[in-house]
Amino acid sequence: MIDDPHQLSQAVSRRHFLRLAAVTGGGLALAVSLPSLAAPAEGAAPTPGTPPAPGVAPAGRSIRPPSAFLQIAENDEITVITPAVEMGQGGHTAMPMIILEELGGDWRRVTVKDAAAAAVYNNPLSGTQMTVGSFSVRGWYMDLRKVGAAAREMLVQAAALEWQVPTTECSAAQSVITHRPSGRTVSYGRVAARAATLDVPQQPVLKETASFALIGASPARLDVPAKVDGGACYGIDTVLPGMLYGAVKTCPSFGGKLKSFDAAAAAGVRGYHSTVALPDGVITLADKYWQARKALDKVTVDYDPGPLAALDSARVSALLRAGFDEPGVVARQDGDARAALAGAARVIEAVYEVPYLAHACMEPMNCTARVDAQGGEVWCSTQAPQAAQKAAAAVLNCPPERVTVHSTYLGGGFGRRGEADFVTQAVAAARAASRPVKLIWSREEDIQHDFYRPAAAIRFRAGLDAQGKLTALESNMVTASAPNFGPRPGAPLYTVGVVDTNYALPNFLVTGVNKDIGIRFGFWRSVSHSHNPFMLESFIDEVAHGVGQDPYRFRRALLQHPRGARQLKVLDLVAEKAGWERPPPGRHLGISAFEAYGSFIGTVVELSAVNKAITVHRVVTAVDCGVAVHPDNITAQLEGGMVYGLTAALRGEITIDKGAVMQSNFNNYPMLKLAEMPRFECHVVPSAQAPGGIGEPGTAPIAPALANAIFAATGTRARTLPLSKLDFTYAAVRTS
Amino acid sequence: MISIRVNGKQHEVDAEADTPLLWVLRDELNLTGTKFGCGIGLCGACTVLLDGAPMRTCVLTAAAAAGKSITTIEGLSKDRSHPVQQAWIAESVPQCGYCQSGMILTAVALLEKTPHPSDADIDAAMTNICRCGTYNRIRKAIHRAARA
Ligand code: FES
Numbered sequence: 046m047i048d049d050p051h052q053l054s055q056a057v058s059r060r061h062f063l064r065l066a067a068v069t070g071g072g073l074a075l076a077v078s079l080p081s082l083a084a085p086a087e088g089a090a091p092t093p094g095t096p097p098a099p100g101v102a103p104a105g106r107s108i109r110p111p112s113a114f115l116q117i118a119e120n121d122e123i124t125v126i127t128p129a130v131e132m133g134q135g136g137h138t139a140m141p142m143i144i145l146e147e148l149g150g151d152w153r154r155v156t157v158k159d160a161a162a163a164a165v166y167n168n169p170l171s172g173t174q175m176t177v178g179s180f181s182v183r184g185w186y187m188d189l190r191k192v193g194a195a196a197r198e199m200l201v202q203a204a205a206l207e208w209q210v211p212t213t214e215c216s217a218a219q220s221v222i223t224h225r226p227s228g229r230t231v232s233y234g235r236v237a238a239r240a241a242t243l244d245v246p247q248q249p250v251l252k253e254t255a256s257f258a259l260i261g262a263s264p265a266r267l268d269v270p271a272k273v274d275g276g277a278c279y280g281i282d283t284v285l286p287g288m289l290y291g292a293v294k295t296c297p298s299f300g301g302k303l304k305s306f307d308a309a310a311a312a313g314v315r316g317y318h319s320t321v322a323l324p325d326g327v328i329t330l331a332d333k334y335w336q337a338r339k340a341l342d343k344v345t346v347d348y349d350p351g352p353l354a355a356l357d358s359a360r361v362s363a364l365l366r367a368g369f370d371e372p373g374v375v376a377r378q379d380g381d382a383r384a385a386l387a388g389a390a391r392v393i394e395a396v397y398e399v400p401y402l403a404h405a406c407m408e409p410m411n412c413t414a415r416v417d418a419q420g421g422e423v424w425c426s427t428q429a430p431q432a433a434q435k436a437a438a439a440v441l442n443c444p445p446e447r448v449t450v451h452s453t454y455l456g457g458g459f460g461r462r463g464e465a466d467f468v469t470q471a472v473a474a475a476r477a478a479s480r481p482v483k484l485i486w487s488r489e490e491d492i493q494h495d496f497y498r499p500a501a502a503i504r505f506r507a508g509l510d511a512q513g514k515l516t517a518l519e520s521n522m523v524t525a526s527a528p529n530f531g532p533r534p535g536a537p538l539y540t541v542g543v544v545d546t547n548y549a550l551p552n553f554l555v556t557g558v559n560k561d562i563g564i565r566f567g568f569w570r571s572v573s574h575s576h577n578p579f580m581l582e583s584f585i586d587e588v589a590h591g592v593g594q595d596p597y598r599f600r601r602a603l604l605q606h607p608r609g610a611r612q613l614k615v616l617d618l619v620a621e622k623a624g625w626e627r628p629p630p631g632r633h634l635g636i637s638a639f640e641a642y643g644s645f646i647g648t649v650v651e652l653s654a655v656n657k658a659i660t661v662h663r664v665v666t667a668v669d670c671g672v673a674v675h676p677d678n679i680t681a682q683l684e685g686g687m688v689y690g691l692t693a694a695l696r697g698e699i700t701i702d703k704g705a706v707m708q709s710n711f712n713n714y715p716m717l718k719l720a721e722m723p724r725f726e727c728h729v730v731p732s733a734q735a736p737g738g739i740g741e742p743g744t745a746p747i748a749p750a751l752a753n754a755i756f757a758a759t760g761t762r763a764r765t766l767p768l769s770k771l772d773f774t775y776a777a778v779r780t781s
Numbered sequence: 782m783i784s785i786r787v788n789g790k791q792h793e794v795d796a797e798a799d800t801p802l803l804w805v806l807r808d809e810l811n812l813t814g815t816k817f818g819c820g821i822g823l824c825g826a827c828t829v830l831l832d833g834a835p836m837r838t839c840v841l842t843a844a845a846a847a848g849k850s851i852t853t854i855e856g857l858s859k860d861r862s863h864p865v866q867q868a869w870i871a872e873s874v875p876q877c878g879y880c881q882s883g884m885i886l887t888a889v890a891l892l893e894k895t896p897h898p899s900d901a902d903i904d905a906a907m908t909n910i911c912r913c914g915t916y917n918r919i920r921k922a923i924h925r926a927a928r929a
């Protein structure tokens with residue numbers, strides 16, 4: 046093994062690299078992982094917060110070096126280096142499954158390692174090394190299959206060379222190569238060293254989908270055992286010799302700055318080490334975390350509250366609503382919606398609005414950092430190792446390659462851990478103290494200094510002809526996410542979920558206005574789908590009721606075209622499974638269906654209501670996510686996503702006063718609990734299409750389905766969230 | 782010096798009397814399976830068993846735990862063989878897993894008191910937060926453990 050990847054020449058060729066690896070790796074074979082050597086994929090490394098452009102795959106790329114993803118030891122242990130981190134979404138199981146399927150490897154011998162920060166791990170679809178956007182499986186599906194297939198061919202070739210037989214007489218499965226005519230066998234581990242000296246086939250032959258053995262089965266998730274015995278190591282569990290613990294507080298109002306601080310009183314706290322000034326706050330360091338927390342309480346801080354000190358939620362809402370008539374950008378224009386609206390027999394108009402939301406990952410933000418003369422190391426739960434690396438390098442004023450990032454399990458990510466603000470802080474503290482530092486945020490700091498799901502609003506206008514047919518739709522969207530997440534081809538990201546609707550709309554206009562309000566914003570599980578399907582699917586429902594049509598059939602009529610086919614199938618399936626035509630007496634149903642992250646999803650909520658007291662009896666979801674790599678995990682993700690979306694729909698709201706967040710912990714930013722879980726049924730459409738995303742789509746359909754069911758039951762249309770603000774109360778029952 | 786008994790072993794810990802048991806377990810004894818989630822007793826990530834009862838250790842001083850028997854997730858079994866751990870594996874409960882130590886220990890205490898809990902018993906006992914939404918699988922796993 047090479048100890049210091051920093052010292053390796055970037056000039057080593059990929060082929061050379063494989064050979065080198067076999068030599069230096071000794072018994073370890075099919076190469077060791079040397080990510081800093083790996084060939085950079087097309088596209089620059091991401092800047093934090095830059096969104097991947099969906100659907101843009103870099104062209105003309107050859108196969109990724111198998112050695113960056115796969116090690117096979119002489120004893121047949123298989124190590125998969127996974128480009129997707131594990132935050133509960135199943136990346137540490139899905140990534141190895143895809144490789145092992147084509148490798149013909151023995152699943153029972155697999156262990157998983159997180160990838161270091163390196164361009165070779167940039168997702169083929171997004172171009173970044175970020176585990177975001179439900180990109181992992183759909184981005185890596187083909188590339189990792191090729192990695193596995195190439196490795197299999199190299200292993201078979203090595204065995205054939207050893208036996209002096211044609212490769213065509215050999216087959217491979219379960220980590221064993223068999224020479225069919227003679228019945229001789231050899232395990233992968235025994236030929237791996239030789240295989241590593243061979244050229245990587247650039248066009249390996251892939252399996253037929255029908256012959257998959259692992260993909261489509263649901264092997265036990267590899268991360269589960271460590272998560273039932275306390276052994277799973279999250280960022281917060283990092284321990285370094287001689288480290289200090291850090292606690293942090295920053296200016297409550299966004300854009301505020303530290304003016305001065307007085308740490309004299311902290312000096313009396315046992316174990317206290319020092320106080321580090323940040324641009325917007327302070328970190329106290331001590332021998333133990335609790336000591337650091339106590340010291341922090343004793344540090345008095347004077348802030349310049351910054352430019353947002355007069356901002357409150359009412360003002361945010363007013364700013365959004367003032368944007369409806371601003372010109373904005375035209376995100377989509379089919380036909381002439383305004384003319385069609387002017388000539389329509391009937392126009393229905395409505396305004397929808399949603400508030401800021403916090404992620405509230407169970408594991409509060411944290412980072413452990415060690416700094417030396419050349420660079421440093423960070424240990425953290427991150428969705429974006431390269432962003433963490435860059436953030437640390439920026440503090441240390443060194444090239445990114447001088448920073449090693451150790452990814453751990455994430456105690457929730459949901460988009461929050463695509464940011465690296467906590468890395469910046471920890472590295473600054475470690476440098477100031479010249480000691481390793483583990484910085485842990487309080488829950489209060491976590492809720493009050495998030496990158497929030499932006500507040501957003503849409504004004505819709507629907508034009509209908511005399512027969513009640515939808516002939517025109519205008520959608521004026523205003524969001525608080527400027528400056529935008531980054532340049533992106535096509536329509537602005539915040540319009541996705543409206544702009545790309547599969548409904549046939551001959552006259553369709555989507556405009557977008559993006560306001561720079563100054564509250565930090567970021568990706569929040571399902572991003573623009575966290576609000577747009579709520580708004581559009583509620584409005585479509587509203588229009589259907591407005592013209593006296595059944596909301597399910599009204600949607601069906603809008604999907605009678607080739608591009609609507611997969612969505613239609615999911616819509617039909619969820620309606621059938623939920624018993625749309627015959628709800629039980631006293632029950633009311635609401636439906637929503639749309640495309641998200643390359644998957645098609647539909648949900649029906651069944652509820653009963655006494656005035657504004659809502660009882661949910663059942664949530665039924667159907668999905669077409671293409672090839673279902675791990676069906677059991679798909680169910681888990683859709684259920685977990687539903688809970689995330691339901692929590693937000695019912696109770697989620699970050700409010701602003703004096704430029705600061707008013708919520709602070711789970712007492713005023715409450716979460717749904719076990720007793721509030723509705724029955725959940727999930728139906729996965731069998732499909733051979735390319736895989737779609739699964740971590741995020743499930744978050745989106747619950748809010749509109751719920752709001753539509755509430756309308757069916759009560760006649761009240763919920764056009765803003767959360768529902769608690771509209772005085773709805775919620776309970777769930779599990780008995781049918 | 783605080784004297785506490787954790788997973789059957791006595792420890793003398795040099796920590797201030799007001800230090801929450803959570804941080805003593807994590808930072809002094811390196812038992813990091815017990816998690817910090819909220820610090821104010823609302824999420825249950827920091828749950829351990831105190832003489833068999835579930836206790837949120839972020840709001841319990843180590844001094845107050847002296848003389849009691851403390852069980853953390855690491856002390857539940859040596860090999861994940863406790864029926865609740867087995868049920869958790871069989872139902873593939875964890876997602877991110879961060880809440881699960883607290884969930885498992887809370888479930889252990891429930892089953893100790895009520896070997897065959899009803900859904901209502903589970904509702905009442907399992908008040909921890911899981912941000913990943915694994916609740917329905919937790920319910921299934923508790924019923925499974927009760928049958929074991
Ligand atoms: S950390 Fe103790 S209850 Fe949340």
Ligand code: FES
Pocket residue numbers: 133407456457875876877878879880881910911912913914915
């Ligand atoms: S599994 Fe992630 S918080 Fe429960």
